[in-house]
Each structure stands twice: as structure tokens, then as C-alpha cells.
Amino acid sequence: MADKKWQEIGYPARLEERLPDDVVRCHLSPRNCKIRPGQHGFCMVRANRDGRLVSLNYGRSVHATEETIETEAVFHYEPGARILSMGNIGCMLNCDYCHNWKTSQAKYVEDKDVFYYSPQEVIDIAKRHDIKVISWTYNDPVVWHEFVVETAALAKEAGIVNLYKSAFFISPEAIEELIPVIDIFSVSIKSIDPKYYRKITKGWLEPVLDGTEQVYRAGKHVEVSTLMVTDLSDDEKTAYDVGKFVLDRLGPEVPTHYVRFHPDYKMTDSIRTPVERLEAARRVGLEMGLRHVYLGNVYDTESTNTRCHNCQELQITRYGLNARLLGVNEEGACTNCGADANIRRIPGGSTFPPTVNELPPGGDFDVADFDWYGDVRALHVQVRNDSAETKQVYYRRNRSSTSGTPWSVLRLQPQESYRFIAAKSELDELGVAVAVPQGCTSSLHQVFDRAHFPTTEADNGSLNADITPLPLFDSRR
Numbered sequence: 001m002a003d004k005k006w007q008e009i010g011y012p013a014r015l016e017e018r019l020p021d022d023v024v025r026c027h028l029s030p031r032n033c034k035i036r037p038g039q040h041g042f043c044m045v046r047a048n049r050d051g052r053l054v055s056l057n058y059g060r061s062v063h064a065t066e067e068t069i070e071t072e073a074v075f076h077y078e079p080g081a082r083i084l085s086m087g088n089i090g091c092m093l094n095c096d097y098c099h100n101w102k103t104s105q106a107k108y109v110e111d112k113d114v115f116y117y118s119p120q121e122v123i124d125i126a127k128r129h130d131i132k133v134i135s136w137t138y139n140d141p142v143v144w145h146e147f148v149v150e151t152a153a154l155a156k157e158a159g160i161v162n163l164y165k166s167a168f169f170i171s172p173e174a175i176e177e178l179i180p181v182i183d184i185f186s187v188s189i190k191s192i193d194p195k196y197y198r199k200i201t202k203g204w205l206e207p208v209l210d211g212t213e214q215v216y217r218a219g220k221h222v223e224v225s226t227l228m229v230t231d232l233s234d235d236e237k238t239a240y241d242v243g244k245f246v247l248d249r250l251g252p253e254v255p256t257h258y259v260r261f262h263p264d265y266k267m268t269d270s271i272r273t274p275v276e277r278l279e280a281a282r283r284v285g286l287e288m289g290l291r292h293v294y295l296g297n298v299y300d301t302e303s304t305n306t307r308c309h310n311c312q313e314l315q316i317t318r319y320g321l322n323a324r325l326l327g328v329n330e331e332g333a334c335t336n337c338g339a340d341a342n343i344r345r346i347p348g349g350s351t352f353p354p355t356v357n358e359l360p361p362g363g364d365f366d367v368a369d370f371d372w373y374g375d376v377r378a379l380h381v382q383v384r385n386d387s388a389e390t391k392q393v394y395y396r397r398n399r400s401s402t403s404g405t406p407w408s409v410l411r412l413q414p415q416e417s418y419r420f421i422a423a424k425s426e427l428d429e430l431g432v433a434v435a436v437p438q439g440c441t442s443s444l445h446q447v448f449d450r451a452h453f454p455t456t457e458a459d460n461g462s463l464n465a466d467i468t469p470l471p472l473f474d475s476r477r
Helices: 117-126 141-155 173-180 194-201 206-218 234-247 275-288
Strands: 016-020 024-028 048-049 052-055 065-068 082-088 131-138 161-166 186-187 221-228 256-260 291-294 314-319 322-325 367-371 379-386 391-399 407-412 415-421 428-436 440-447
Touching: 016 052, 024 052, 052 141, 082 117, 117 141, 131 141, 131 391, 141 161, 141 173, 161 206, 173 206, 186 206, 206 221, 206 234, 221 234, 234 256, 234 275, 256 275, 275 291, 275 314, 322 428, 367 440, 379 391, 379 407, 379 428, 391 440
Parallel strands: 065 415, 082 131, 131 161, 161 186, 186 221, 221 256, 256 291
Antiparallel strands: 016 024, 048 052, 065 082, 314 322, 367 428, 379 415, 379 440, 391 407, 391 428
């Protein structure tokens, strides 16, 4: 077993109840774990030390990563926006198909994969790269509660939007602490079947539904997604049950996403969800009266686009994790008929890195290329400036004809490590190229569907890596 140095320092935890004999009860999740001295809760990142509840993952993170807001199943809040994704360690669930298993299940975390950030450092990264949304995501932000609440408050003071992507197995008390600082809640509802929840996620359903309604009633922007697991939850009944919850307890304007499954963790003996089943699920949702129903983790379908619910004007086109606004104004209304598009905008819109048509002449660049294949149509690009001066890194899309394809420019401070997503954005796009100057290094990491951790460097992939992402879970562990 690898060292667990990241667990050594505890941070005072919120939502603590002190009991006799130095026992504590944690009120962060519906489990209300009762923890004796020296023991951990279910999540393995909240513990009892000397009769007090502590968080063992405060500031412990996977690498901060620039992505797009679409990676979080959020289609109706500043489409196409760049986000800074922050993920951590541990989880209050243990889903059999988890694609973040190597970080969500704390016993598999290795010290080499842990990065350390202070709240102010997270804000500084977002400001330095002109990113207007911080996303609390990946394994699940619930178990990072103290760090999320404190950092999100700083972000809000700086005018940065906070997005919370979660399975939302969380207590009402904890939600009340999130509501003042979180702007967007993207909730993953695994199923509406209580037996499914107990068996597959090791949690239970009703707190998830209650919590989703709680943030919706508080006036927050809410979107709902459901993973349609092949031959388990990819039927029309699941689609109907999810749609009924949205209509009965939220509202018809809440965007609802039916998401394609890929085999992972303990469920690799399966196949990806057939797209025709997802299309059937979407039809069910629309016929029920949901205004905005989308498919997730799919390409080459109209079912990721947004049309006006009133006049059917095409408002937003999407390809993979990229979006293009066509018919929505700055107030979030249809430019054709004026109807509310149920889309919230960030004042001033999104910002994007500058571009140049050619690499600087005379520069000594190391250029790495990656071609899309199978279902691998996204990369995490990690770059690092090991020099003592500011450097510029360049990246672009490779198309069938790269003539005129611009290079995006990324400025790196001395000793800065930065990670960003590059996802296929056009039908004719072949892959990506990254050019780094002397003093800088880069590595390319394959990403499946929406971004996830762990990731695998492209050179370490395999021919069938478009079926199940690497590394594979070893059931003998």
C-alpha cells in the first residue's frame, strides 16, 4: 500500500456533534457517521482525532484543470464558458461504475497524484487565466465541504461564479451552508429506484431528491443528469421516472441530461450505452413536457443542441464539449421571438485565450500531436514552465487542412504547472497539437467522455483504450 502522507494533517471540520467518550458524529451526509477516536467515517477523509472531527483532505486535490462548462452537464449557464475544475479525494458513495474511482475511494489514492492548494491559490489561478467559473467536481465535492465553502466565498467576493457538480448525497444542514456561495448545482441523480441506489451506489435515494428540490426552491440554477447504464438503467422507464421527478418537484424549464455510460471500475464487463436507447429516453422526456432534454457523452447528434421551447429557433449548437451561441441574447432570451430561453449569462460573457496564426519565428519548440480515435475525443494537456521567466505555450486543432488554423496562446509564470482540456470541436477535426518552448514540458492525457480522474498519458494507452479508460481497476485489491 502506498504512503498516505496526504492524510497526516487534519483540518477542523464543520457539522460536528460531540458525544460522550470523545465520540463524534458527522452531519455532512445522510449517513451521520458516528466515529470513535482514531477512526474514519465512510468517506475515509473525515476522522476523529482526539475527540474532534477533522477533514483530512482540506486543500488536497487532483491537478486544477481548465475545462468547459459543458463537461459538468451544464448547458444553460453561459454556454461554452471556460471553467477551473477542482476535484479532491474521497466520496460519500461507492458507485460500482465510478469513473473517478482512483480518487473517490481514498484507499487507492497515491501521494504522487495529490496536489496542494490554499483557497487563495485557487482564486489566483482563475484570475490569472481570466476564468470566470470555478467548478467543484470529479470525485464529489460533498466530502471537501470546508475547503469548498471557504474558497467559494472568496471566489464570490472576486466576482467568480461557483458550480457544484455532485451526486448530492448530502445533509440539509450542509446544503444550507452551500446556498449562499454556490450559483450552479449540477446534480447527478443515478436512478429513481431506491433498490438501485442501495445496491449500486451504497447510498439511498430520498436525500438526493430532497436536496435537489432544496436548492431549486432557493432560486439556484439547477440541472439534472442521469447516467443510463447499459441493460441496467437505460430504459424508457428510467427516463420517465427522472422526468416525472423534475416536473413534479422542480420545473419543466430545468435542463435534464440522459448520459451515455462507459464501462469502468467494477463494471467493465459491459458495453457503452447504445445511442438509440438514449435517443428514445430523450423522446420520453420531451413528450412528458420537459422543455430542455439533452444527451451526454455523445457526438454527431442534434440532441445536444438547444432550440427555443417557444418558436423552435436554433439557439446553441454543441459538438462534444464545445458550444456556439447563435440565438440567445445577453439577457438569456431568444433573439427570434423574445421568449425566456432559461439560460443564465455571465455579465460580459466568456473570455478566451489570444491566438496567433504562426509560431514565433526562430523559436525552438517541441511539438506534440495527438489524433482522435474511437471514443477518445478529448485530452487533458498538462504543461509546466520549469524556467525562471514567463513562457508562452501554444496549442491548436489539427484539421484535414491546417492552413490558417490559429494557435491559442497560454502564458505560464515561472515554475507554473497548468492543465487544460482539448476536446474535439468539429466533425473534420483530426486531433490537437501542443508546442512548448525550451524550459517547458508537456504531457497529454486521454480523457473519456466528460473529464475524469485518473487519466493516462497518451503514450501509455492501448488499442482498446476507447472501450474502458486506463488504469483498469484490479478486483483483487
